[in-house]
Amino acid sequence: MTAPRSIAVIGGGQSALAVGYFLARLRRDAAQGRRESAPEFELLESRPEGGGSWADMWPSLRLFSPADFSSLPGMRMPQSREDTASAPEVVDYLRAYAQRYELPVSHSEEVSQIRRGGDHGFEIDATSGTRRADVVVMATGTWGRPFVPSVPGIDDFGGRQLHTRGYAGPAEFEGLRVCVVGGGNSGAQIAADLEPSADVTWVTRRIPRFLPDEVGGRELFAAATQQVEGHSRGVADLGDIVALPPVRAARGRGLRARWDLDRLIPTGVRWTDGSETPVDVVIWCTGFRPDLAPALSLELDRAGGAPQVRSDLTTASASVPGLYFVGYGDWCGPASATLVGVGRMARATVADIDSRYR
Template structure:
């Protein structure tokens, strides 16, 4: 990444937190936390989906005396060795964390629906290869994919690991207690830790005064180009233009599209 960055004709400012982006008289003003200010004709928000972990408001969570953490703060299974752990979530992150914890801890997956499995390498090729070469992830088909329930991509490794280490699945617990959880059937159980693999929410706090967000803070855009204010674009959001928009396979394609559209808009 450092070698790639050195080849870019761009001034890269690391360790720079942007606090606000505002527009006046056709020019954007970008202000950083340390007081620096940049002016530009165009701004692209490329912070993606993973900046704000989503923590569901499960009753009793404030009273839980064990360890409750989001998957964003999970680092290693070693600190959970010998413990009773519940992993909340039915996506790839939840499955991968549970598979890691299985050999070291008594682990259960808590989900709101049965886990869906998708073969990662059908006919010997990765699913993303098939989507890319068949163009099935490009609109309008992507709009159908958007509505498909969360499914876990697996080549068989994780499913086998869960079975081998006795990681079971249960319906999501109804509430926390001081020392554990209450399962959907009313059973109380003592639990040492709960890992919340419950995803993230798209947030752009630095754009709150830009005019580019709706009342809920979601970006107003079409294909990554703002429909509310000129000179504003987005890159790296889920389903921005395709099924792969927030992956390495899709983000480059979307960036090219956004840049082309913005150059045309700015030139016009």
């Protein structure tokens, strides 16, 4: 098969940038005479500016690990003023990363549909028009597809409801009664963020499991990799929540979770013992699903709800040649949804494209 003339990377966040880095290396090698040619490529980003979904996150959100274990390939994240980087610092890093490697990111390009373009290749409908590509790498992440569980009474609640992606900080909730639902890191961090100024009720499905205070991003990445590769019991046996300093502080002030929610009622929540707690706001910190809407017109074989990928390289679609998935979670590479983990699968993706289509 001949080398691809063009590669479209759908997305402009951390996963797309990591793929772009390795594609840019092919371009550099061609310019320096170490290979005959390199494919043209473009990153199609729906946002008007760089930073990916990190630009939409609340300012106090912090990474789990220091810069050494929170970096994309080729460029180390600068040391933070605190123990770990905040969301605005990650945004600055991602924008500097794209600029340093001169990655061809086209902003404000919302991709609405990807379809087969004849005998081979793809047609991509985007904001500025339709373009063709021989290979498509899906790197849209999950931020665009928030998940809210089917909780009894959810439609009866008379107050405000929002998801993690709509949370911009504690200022607008000062003095309010807020129910934060979710036992993961976002739930713990948002509950801790609100605790000094709001009346917080934190709800989880089970007793929250905090990782030991000394466990950070490096240990999590190693455990996740071993878990997916079948070499250990992995992260699930360490715990669910990283005890960052703000979370530890809120816990020290008495922040506790309840896991006996029965249903929502018009004025708040009802517990399994029949008692009720009045609530003004419910914040659903209940996770996300892969945002693959542009590729739904393709006939994707699925396994466990996710697109099925080849066993020899986990980012390549098993049913659509030339289609790849990077950064959505363990089903497309161990720890691939993290800054430190996506580089490995980005490298493997570009290597596979180069070997199969040259």
